[in-house]
Amino acid sequence: MNEWYAVLVDGVEWRCRLRGSLRKPGREATLPVIGDTVTVTPTADGTGIVEAVGERRSVFSRRSAGRKGAWREQILAANVDQVLVVFAAANPEPHLRAVDRYLVIAEASELPAHLVVNKVDLTGEAAAREMFAVYERAGYPVRYASAAGGTGLDGLLAELTCKTTLVAGPSGTGKSSLLNAVVPGLELRTGEVSHALRKGKHTTVVGELHPLPGGGFVADTPGLRELAPWGLEPFDLSECFPEMRPFHDLCQWSGCLHQNEGGCAVRGAVERDAVSAARYDSYLRLLEATLAEEQRELRAGRRRER
Ligand SMILES: Nc1nc2c(ncn2[C@@H]2O[C@H](COP(=O)(O)OP(=O)(O)OP(=O)(O)O)[C@@H](O)[C@H]2O)c(=O)[nH]1
Numbered sequence: 001m002n003e004w005y006a007v008l009v010d011g012v013e014w015r016c017r018l019r020g021s022l023r024k025p026g027r028e029a030t031l032p033v034i035g036d037t038v039t040v041t042p043t044a045d046g047t048g049i050v051e052a053v054g055e056r057r058s059v060f061s062r063r064s065a066g067r068k069g070a071w072r073e074q075i076l077a078a079n080v081d082q083v084l085v086v087f088a089a090a091n092p093e094p095h096l097r098a099v100d101r102y103l104v105i106a107e108a109s110e111l112p113a114h115l116v117v118n119k120v121d122l123t124g125e126a127a128a129r130e131m132f133a134v135y136e137r138a139g140y141p142v143r144y145a146s147a148a149g150g151t152g153l154d155g156l157l158a159e160l161t162c163k164t165t166l167v168a169g170p171s172g173t174g175k176s177s178l179l180n181a182v183v184p185g186l187e188l189r190t191g192e193v194s195h196a197l198r199k200g201k202h203t204t205v206v207g208e209l210h211p212l213p214g215g216g217f218v219a220d221t222p223g224l225r226e227l228a229p230w231g232l233e234p235f236d237l238s239e240c241f242p243e244m245r246p247f248h249d250l251c252q253w254s255g256c257l258h259q260n261e262g263g264c265a266v267r268g269a270v271e272r273d274a275v276s277a278a279r280y281d282s283y284l285r286l287l288e289a290t291l292a293e294e295q296r297e298l299r300a301g302r303r304r305e306r
């Protein structure tokens with residue numbers, strides 16, 4: 001499979017294929033992704049060949065979808081400065097555990113995350129604010145918007161300008177619609193929200209990077225059904241919950257994972273409601289998954305040693 005890549009060269013889009021050596025098995029991590037800088041050489045037919053991928057200053061990656069044990073890192077975008085996490089107040093119904101996973105991945109990648117709650121026209125802004133208040137308390141900037149009604153979009157273009165922003169979130173939340181509403185001249189395809197019978201239908205099918213008129217880029221991505229962090233150490237997980245950070249050094253045990261340990265300052269904060277119980281519950285679920293993954297790797301390592 002040798003698909004086409006769109007490469008922007010001096011403001012002109014070139015259609016490029018990959019040099020064969022970049023497609024060798026085991027080199028998936030160096031395949032170009034949206035946001036990459038690449039070296040291209042022109043070919044006689046007016047297309048180009050991607051020769052090499054430049055060093056990445058940041059990556060946003062998830063654990064690849066699919067069978068347990070066969071997981072690897074899947075880099076979704078490179079060289080981004082910030083992540084705009086888009087959920088809908090309704091249609092599709094927001095799953096807050098999924099919001100947490102997007103935010104954890106952004107934190108693990110050390111990228112600032114902004115949350116956009118779109119489609120507030122369907123629920124009213126007050127109800128949307130109540131649902132997502134927990135993220136404001138955790139310290140995230142939250143914007144309540146309606147791409148359809150054109151509300152809540154003030155200042156969004158300015159926040160995007162001169163930066164590279166990854167726009168991420170489940171399918172049908174209105175990522176492409178939001179970008180169309182704020183970026184002059186952009187006409188991204190948008191579509192119906194897929195229903196259970198049409199599961200897996202995405203309107204945006206590949207990640208697309210679009211230049212902004214005032215400088216910078218936005219990367220519109222297809223909604224992801226499975227999103228799990230990749231390569232997180234269990235002990236580092238609480239760092240990815242900003243509201244837990246003031247507490248995790250105050251635990252009695254230096255290796256505290258904030259589960260059932262005595263003298264745990266994070267649990268204490270949850271009991272006092274200084275950290276939300278729902279976010280802590282998300283933390284525990286992600287921790288279990290990270291611990292299970294670590295066990296699996298240890299067993300696999302032992303098998304290789306034998
Ligand atoms: N009621 C309402 N509908 C909206 C709003 N924004 C987008 N929609 C609709 O939601 C549907 C999905 O919008 P898209 O912009 O295609 O969603 P997306 O997040 O880009 O979806 P994928 O590309 O599949 O990931 C479309 O039918 C839009 O018209 C909004 O603010 N309010």
Ligand SMILES: [Mg+2]
Nearest residue numbers: 175176203204
């Ligand atoms: Mg889209």
Ligand SMILES: [Zn+2]
Nearest residue numbers: 251256258264
């Ligand atoms: Zn603790």
